[in-house]
Amino acid sequence: MVGSQHQAQPEASMIDQDAPIIRIEALHKWYGECHVLRGIDLDVGRGERIVICGPSGSGKSTLIRCLNRLEEHQQGRIVVDGTELTNNIRHIDAVRREIGMVFQHFNLFPHLTVLENCVLAPIRVRRQPLAEAQATARTLLERVRIADFADRYPSQLSGGQQQRVAIARALAMKPKVMLFDEPTSALDPEMVNEVLEVMIGLARDGMTMLVVTHEMGFAKSVADRVLFMDQGEIIERAAPTDFFTHPQSERTKLFLSQILNHTIGP
Amino acid sequence: MTERPVALPPSRPRGPDAGALGWLRANLFNSWGNTLLTVLILWGLAVILPPLVRWGFLDSVMSGDAAACRAADGACWAFIHEKLLFILFGTYPHDQLWRPGLVVLVFIVLLTVSCDRRLWRHWLAPLWLVGLGGMGVLMAGGVLGLPAVEDSLWGGLPLTLGLATVGLVVAFPISILLALGRRSTLPLVRGLSVAWIELIRGVPLISLLFMASVMLPLFLPTGVTIDKLLRAQVAFILFASAYLAEVIRGGLQAIPKGQGEAADALGLGYWQKMVAIILPQALSLVIPPLVNTFIGLFKDTSLVLVIGLFDLLRTAKSSLSDPFWHGFYREAYVFIGIIYFSFCFFFARYSRWLEANIKHSQKPL
Numbered sequence: 279m280v281g282s283q284h285q286a287q288p289e290a291s292m293i294d295q296d297a298p299i300i301r302i303e304a305l306h307k308w309y310g311e312c313h314v315l316r317g318i319d320l321d322v323g324r325g326e327r328i329v330i331c332g333p334s335g336s337g338k339s340t341l342i343r344c345l346n347r348l349e350e351h352q353q354g355r356i357v358v359d360g361t362e363l364t365n366n367i368r369h370i371d372a373v374r375r376e377i378g379m380v381f382q383h384f385n386l387f388p389h390l391t392v393l394e395n396c397v398l399a400p401i402r403v404r405r406q407p408l409a410e411a412q413a414t415a416r417t418l419l420e421r422v423r424i425a426d427f428a429d430r431y432p433s434q435l436s437g438g439q440q441q442r443v444a445i446a447r448a449l450a451m452k453p454k455v456m457l458f459d460e461p462t463s464a465l466d467p468e469m470v471n472e473v474l475e476v477m478i479g480l481a482r483d484g485m486t487m488l489v490v491t492h493e494m495g496f497a498k499s500v501a502d503r504v505l506f507m508d509q510g511e512i513i514e515r516a517a518p519t520d521f522f523t524h525p526q527s528e529r530t531k532l533f534l535s536q537i538l539n540h541t542i543g544p
Numbered sequence: 545m546t547e548r549p550v551a552l553p554p555s556r557p558r559g560p561d562a563g564a565l566g567w568l569r570a571n572l573f574n575s576w577g578n579t580l581l582t583v584l585i586l587w588g589l590a591v592i593l594p595p596l597v598r599w600g601f602l603d604s605v606m607s608g609d610a611a612a613c614r615a616a617d618g619a620c621w622a623f624i625h626e627k628l629l630f631i632l633f634g635t636y637p638h639d640q641l642w643r644p645g646l647v648v649l650v651f652i653v654l655l656t657v658s659c660d661r662r663l664w665r666h667w668l669a670p671l672w673l674v675g676l677g678g679m680g681v682l683m684a685g686g687v688l689g690l691p692a693v694e695d696s697l698w699g700g701l702p703l704t705l706g707l708a709t710v711g712l713v714v715a716f717p718i719s720i721l722l723a724l725g726r727r728s729t730l731p732l733v734r735g736l737s738v739a740w741i742e743l744i745r746g747v748p749l750i751s752l753l754f755m756a757s758v759m760l761p762l763f764l765p766t767g768v769t770i771d772k773l774l775r776a777q778v779a780f781i782l783f784a785s786a787y788l789a790e791v792i793r794g795g796l797q798a799i800p801k802g803q804g805e806a807a808d809a810l811g812l813g814y815w816q817k818m819v820a821i822i823l824p825q826a827l828s829l830v831i832p833p834l835v836n837t838f839i840g841l842f843k844d845t846s847l848v849l850v851i852g853l854f855d856l857l858r859t860a861k862s863s864l865s866d867p868f869w870h871g872f873y874r875e876a877y878v879f880i881g882i883i884y885f886s887f888c889f890f891f892a893r894y895s896r897w898l899e900a901n902i903k904h905s906q907k908p909l
Contacts, residue, residue: 387806
């Protein structure tokens with residue numbers, strides 16, 4: 279519904295700074311028989327920070343994995359910064375260059391050092407000279423406070439350190455959007471904060487972010503909007519204050535009571 | 545009022561408490577089963593070793609003629625001494641033997657240089673191609689004032705090393721493409737790769753060699769002939785590529801999906817992803833089975849004798865047909881056995897070192 283009034287927009291139009299950087303219209307996805315995304319409409323503004331939460335299997339990871347075509351969608355449209363995601367491999371590569379992604383399990387390249395992890399894509403994809411890419415990477419590693427480990431291998435780092443490297447690696451491509459797929463779920467509790475702090479810093483610097491997470495503290499402090507997904511649909515979308523104090527749907531209320539109780543704990 | 549003893553009884557000392565005797569007790573006689581095994585093995589060695597040493601060293605004839613050999617009980621190393629050049633270099637013209645000799649030398653130098661990981665640079669592959677090309681020219685001659693030597697006269701160690709090395713160097717990239725092809729999402733590419741691998745893997749090397757030497761000429765227009773050595777080489781490459789492809793596919797399958805996704809998400813193209821991320825990890829995972837296959841293929845080159853090429857095994861066999869030196873087959877086979885073993889043992893040791901070396905560089909400090 280949200281997207282219907284924009285459907286006439288020509289694809290090759292000049293990119294308007296006020297236009298959403300990501301536009302998702304009537305998105306459907308099936309895994310075989312299983313209908314995992316059921317009509318998602320979402321516009322993401324430039325610099326907007328969106329937190330997506332919901333029970334497991336609700337389709338939230340699948341949704342953000344569709345945005346850089348790690349998953350293929352079967353129906354609907356995804357337009358990222360003026361480029362529509364289709365089977366056209368050029369479009370896919372163009373979109374992937376502009377979108378950084380941070381994974382639950384870090385997915386650092388174990389045969390490369392921290393620095394090599396961060397310069398690989400800028401050199402090979404952006405064709406940056408080695409020295410320039412290394413300088414950028416070192417600045418970013420400084421920013422995620424891990425510069426001292428530039429020459430170590432990923433296996434020599436803790437989970438929290440690895441995830442910070444993964445953030446630096448994604449930022450090295452100077453993306454316009456950052457996707458985070460449960461970035462703290464695989465971490466030991468004492469390491470969650472060091473990663474969240476980096477993400478909060480990134481949000482304060484104006485990065486457009488879509489974050490799938492159950493860290494409600496993070497959502498409260500930086501999100502512009504919180505989306506609640508269940509069974510492949512966006513059930514609720516609201517500013518964090520409204521989302522946490524006045525959830526509209528019963529499913530959201532149930533989910534929040536479970537997750538907040540769990541967070542506070544006995 | 546505790547009943548518990550204050551100190552535990554001293555446990556049995558585990559260290560080398562009494563020098564060699566303690567070591568023997570701890571390692572060879574520490575249980576009834578092991579004692580029995582130790583005794584059995586010692587008995588076996590006592591039965592086998594003395595006659596072997598007597599045959600190979602004490603009673604052997606190092607130099608002399610066939611008559612001296614026949615008079616002695618031991619091995620006739622004089623035979624090897626006499627036939628050494630023929631076994632190593634086959635029917636290559638006698639006055640040009642420095643050429644195959646130099647080829648083997650250059651080969652061993654190249655191999656040694658390539659073992660140092662610090663020298664794994666971009667120039668190493670071109671160096672090998674230039675080296676192999678140079679060796680081919682040196683063997684064939686016809687240029688630079690070298691008399692031409694037809695390849696039907698080539699034989700012995702250079703032939704074996706050449707078949708194996710050229711075969712593996714050419715088959716390796718093909719096998720990588722086949723392994724990737726078999727995992728491709730494109731049905732045509734996948735189908736062709738599967739067909740290639742399964743067809744070639746499904747027949748013995750010996751039948752491929754026969755096909756290459758007997759059947760292939762039937763399909764060629766009259767007057768066109770392909771060199772016999774080249775045909776054997778092509779058959780060997782086909783065979784090697786199918787086997788190596790399956791080993792490499794095993795490595796590819798062991799790489800977590802997240803690695804490919806991370807590369808995709810960074811915008812790397814398919815080949816960039818494979819070359820920079822997936823293959824380096826997959827190949828270093830499969831070093832042991834890869835070297836296993838290399839060793840097997842190296843020894844399989846000896847099958848070319850069935851189509852009349854003079855590889856190391858064939859030259860050794862032929863050297864036995866000299867009427868003056870009849871019947872010294874044990875010596876001939878032990879000798880080439882040692883040559884094959886030295887190369888294979890070197891590969892095996894090197895692969896173990898390489899594996900440890902690569903692992904070491906990624907281990908936690």
